[in-house]
Amino acid sequence: MTETFPAEAPASQDLFDRALAVVPGGVNSPVRAFRAVGGTPRFMVRGEGAYLFDADGRRYLDLICSWGPLVLGHAHPAVIEAVTTAAAKGTSFGAPTPGEVELAEEIVRRTPVDQVRLVNSGTEATMSAIRLARGFTGRPKIIKFAGCYHGHSDGLLAAAGSGVATLAAARTEGDLAGRPDSPGVTPSAAAETIVLPYNDLAAVAAVFAVEGARIAAIITEAAAGNMGVVPPAPGFNAGLAAIAHRHGALLILDEVMTGFRVSKGGWAELSASRGEPIDADLITFGKVMGGGLPAAAFGGRREVMGYLAPAGPVYQAGTLSGNPLASAAGLATLRLCTPEVYGKLDRTAAQLSGLASKALDGAGVAHRLQHAGNMFSIFFTPDEVANYDQARAQHAAAFTAFFQAMLARGVYLPPSAFEAWFVSTAIDDDAIEHFAAALPAAAEAAAAATSVTPEGGGA
Ligand SMILES: Cc1ncc(COP(=O)(O)O)c(C=O)c1O
Ligand SMILES: NCC(=O)CCC(=O)O
Numbered sequence: 505m506t507e508t509f510p511a512e513a514p515a516s517q518d519l520f521d522r523a524l525a526v527v528p529g530g531v532n533s534p535v536r537a538f539r540a541v542g543g544t545p546r547f548m549v550r551g552e553g554a555y556l557f558d559a560d561g562r563r564y565l566d567l568i569c570s571w572g573p574l575v576l577g578h579a580h581p582a583v584i585e586a587v588t589t590a591a592a593k594g595t596s597f598g599a600p601t602p603g604e605v606e607l608a609e610e611i612v613r614r615t616p617v618d619q620v621r622l623v624n625s626g627t628e629a630t631m632s633a634i635r636l637a638r639g640f641t642g643r644p645k646i647i648k649f650a651g652c653y654h655g656h657s658d659g660l661l662a663a664a665g666s667g668v669a670t671l672a673a674a675r676t677e678g679d680l681a682g683r684p685d686s687p688g689v690t691p692s693a694a695a696e697t698i699v700l701p702y703n704d705l706a707a708v709a710a711v712f713a714v715e716g717a718r719i720a721a722i723i724t725e726a727a728a729g730n731m732g733v734v735p736p737a738p739g740f741n742a743g744l745a746a747i748a749h750r751h752g753a754l755l756i757l758d759e760v761m762t763g764f765r766v767s768k769g770g771w772a773e774l775s776a777s778r779g780e781p782i783d784a785d786l787i788t789f790g791k792v793m794g795g796g797l798p799a800a801a802f803g804g805r806r807e808v809m810g811y812l813a814p815a816g817p818v819y820q821a822g823t824l825s826g827n828p829l830a831s832a833a834g835l836a837t838l839r840l841c842t843p844e845v846y847g848k849l850d851r852t853a854a855q856l857s858g859l860a861s862k863a864l865d866g867a868g869v870a871h872r873l874q875h876a877g878n879m880f881s882i883f884f885t886p887d888e889v890a891n892y893d894q895a896r897a898q899h900a901a902a903f904t905a906f907f908q909a910m911l912a913r914g915v916y917l918p919p920s921a922f923e924a925w926f927v928s929t930a931i932d933d934d935a936i937e938h939f940a941a942a943l944p945a946a947a948e949a950a951a952a953a954t955s956v957t958p959e960g961g962g963a
């Protein structure tokens with residue numbers, strides 16, 4: 505028997521009410537707010553292994569993993585030990601430290617980049633990579649893909665995925681034609697961003713044919729995980745590099761989500777191992793490389809990275825960049841991320857996603873299970889999803905019903921149909937059993953929601 509929690513969560517609600525008074529929307533990042541699915545966001549007080557514990561004392565199997573970073577699960581002893589040891593020596597020095605050299609060396613060893621600059625968030629990594637690409641090429645424009653999210657810097661908030669997509673779907677039937685996505689982003693900032701459909705090389709070639717000499721870079725998620733999971737079509741990433749290079753532009757591969765999660769060297773390594781090397785000029789990292797503390801990076805060819813201050817003219821900086829606690833957490837995490845770890849993550853992802861898909865099949869719910877390595881998500885639509893328009897055509901109410909039924913049974917899924925599900929090595933047989941036990945009722949709930957509203961839109 506699976507325990508079922510009541511819909512009300514009084515202790516979380518009290519905290520949320522206090523938060524609403526002093527924090528806009530009650531959260532410090534919109535994706536946490538449950539806007540698309542309704543109900544009280546759960547305030548978490550503790551994490552241990554595969555589980556999170558909320559203020560009401562309820563336990564949840566966590567399939568968000570802090571939105572990707574926690575490949576080893578919560579409070580992994582080696583990571584906690586590394587952080588506490590580092591903290592005892594001081595929290596920040598504003599001077600170079602040995603730990604950040606080791607972290608940079610570890611990243612360079614695992615990935616195709618020659619050099620990296622450490623920053624504090626994925627947003628900073630992509631924003632800085634774009635500035636560097638513009639500085640290096642002397643060109644103004646960038647290409648991004650609809651439904652890809654690269655953080656919240658001005659020029660990248662155009663047809664963005666993740667929370668931007670979630671809120672847009674919740675607000676309207678979802679036409680995102682109005683650019684930029686957010687008030688406060690000036691039309692001139694957004695005007696330098698050309699938005700194209702994901703997985704459409706012909707569209708990229710067509711734009712380069714007209715604008716090629718003014719395009720500094722293409723930025724793409726190595727595998728899209730911010731409109732739900734949409735893997736790149738075979739040849740897409742390599743094709744982007746080829747088109748960009750033909751026109752003297754750069755390819756920025758955003759591995760903030762995929763980096764060190766889908767393999768020890770990220771998507772670049774996985775793709776190369778499948779016979780498609782990606783000749784990226786710059787790669788951005790985040791999430792896993794910080795081990796749950798704020799750390800991110802961007803790196804690339806020595807020639808391009810040499811343009812960065814103080815070696816070169818393109819300015820970029822940060823008071824807490826290369827922070828010793830974050831570097832220690834990241835390094836401890838990466839050092840534990842052996843090939844065996846990736847084997848386990850892949851198997852766990854296959855097991856959980858297979859169980860979910862089977863339960864939905866059993867309840868007669870049309871859906872698509874999509875993978876990019878061990879990241880996956882389920883779209884409530886019978887059709888393949890290869891781009892953002894197709895992702896938005898899913899049956900949002902079916903996702904909501906599924907999400908709420910899983911939450912009530914102690915499974916914490918991303919509270920949006922436009923997000924990837926993440927696994928950790930802490931998920932053991934008991935956790936998988938717990939997940940499986942929650943599924944039949946959730947699949948029935950999704951089936952009921954599907955029969956009420958025939959069309960998607962409006963999460
Ligand atoms: C692919 C990708 N790039 C960039 C970011 C931005 O990272 P951060 O939230 O650390 O600023 C995210 C997630 O947030 C992401 O998934
Ligand atoms: N896929 C969404 C993210 O990773 C972002 C998390 C956040 O903005 O809090």
